[in-house]
Amino acid sequence: MQVALLPGSTLWPQLMLLRLAPVDAAGGRAGRGCCVVVFPDSVAPDAFRALAVALGAVAGLGAVVVNEREIG
Numbered sequence: 001m002q003v004a005l006l007p008g009s010t011l012w013p014q015l016m017l018l019r020l021a022p023v024d025a026a027g028g029r030a031g032r033g034c035c036v037v038v039f040p041d042s043v044a045p046d047a048f049r050a051l052a053v054a055l056g057a058v059a060g061l062g063a064v065v066v067n068e069r070e071i072g
Helices: 045-061
Strands: 001-007 010-011 013-025 035-037 062-069
Touching: 001 045, 010 045, 013 045
Parallel strands: none
Antiparallel strands: 001 013, 001 062, 010 013, 013 035
């Protein structure tokens, strides 16, 4: 499943709020979205940094489609 990182996602130094929505194969929204809270100590530092960069892309270019990945 692919999800879109939506505008309105927010980054603070100690908290990240991701607005996500599922997308279909054509890139259109495929259902109801959700919010995910991410704390810096809940993921690897590189993963937190990558999410912060993706948030910057959303702020500048609109929604970004990302592949589902397991964070472990």
